[in-house]
Amino acid sequence: MTIKLVFAAAAAPLLLSLLSACSLSHPDNEGKAAKPVFPAPQNASFKGGSYVDIVALEKISAGMNKAQIQQLIGHPHFSEGMVNVREWDYLFNFPRTDQQPLQCQYKVLFDKKMVARSFYFKPENCLQQLPPPVTIDSCRVNSEKECLRLLQIDRAFIK
Numbered sequence: 001m002t003i004k005l006v007f008a009a010a011a012a013p014l015l016l017s018l019l020s021a022c023s024l025s026h027p028d029n030e031g032k033a034a035k036p037v038f039p040a041p042q043n044a045s046f047k048g049g050s051y052v053d054i055v056a057l058e059k060i061s062a063g064m065n066k067a068q069i070q071q072l073i074g075h076p077h078f079s080e081g082m083v084n085v086r087e088w089d090y091l092f093n094f095p096r097t098d099q100q101p102l103q104c105q106y107k108v109l110f111d112k113k114m115v116a117r118s119f120y121f122k123p124e125n126c127l128q129q130l131p132p133p134v135t136i137d138s139c140r141v142n143s144e145k146e147c148l149r150l151l152q153i154d155r156a157f158i159k
Contacts, residue, residue, distance in 0.1 A: 012092070024089075025111040030117060036120045038089065038120075044078055049090075049103055062116060062117050066116075078091075079146075086108070105121065106122075107119070
């Protein structure tokens with residue numbers, strides 16, 4: 001019986017370290033990192049990434065908790081750990097007109113109270129590479145046929 005207790009006591013710290021966060025960016029207590037580090041895209045649990053609702057992504061802001069972020073953009077896409085995780089990583093695809101989808105990584109860093117504080121893209125100019133959203137005004141300047149084509153292709157960008 002005592003051997004089992006000694007073994008359990010010795011194994012507990014090892015198990016806890018396996019469950020805890022393997023932070024790449026080493027966020028400080030305020031949820032900031034001097035140089036954010038992104039995991040290799042091929043290590044994502046969603047092979048090839050996932051498509052994200054850009055409107056939901058634009059709602060993410062500092063001060064949100066993990067549940068709020070998860071409700072908007074889902075679970076993180078990499079094996080961040082289970083305990084005291086202060087870094088979430090995603091691999092997103094964004095549709096583009098007449099081109100291959102744009103793939104970007106997205107990182108959320110949390111402070112010591114697990115409140116989101118910092119957000120990063122790789123490449124940094126990810127969202128600037130996307131086509132402008134399709135709006136009612138852009139449909140007015142195009143032919144009806146062209147407008148319907150834009151709406152079908154760029155449905156994710158309708159505002």
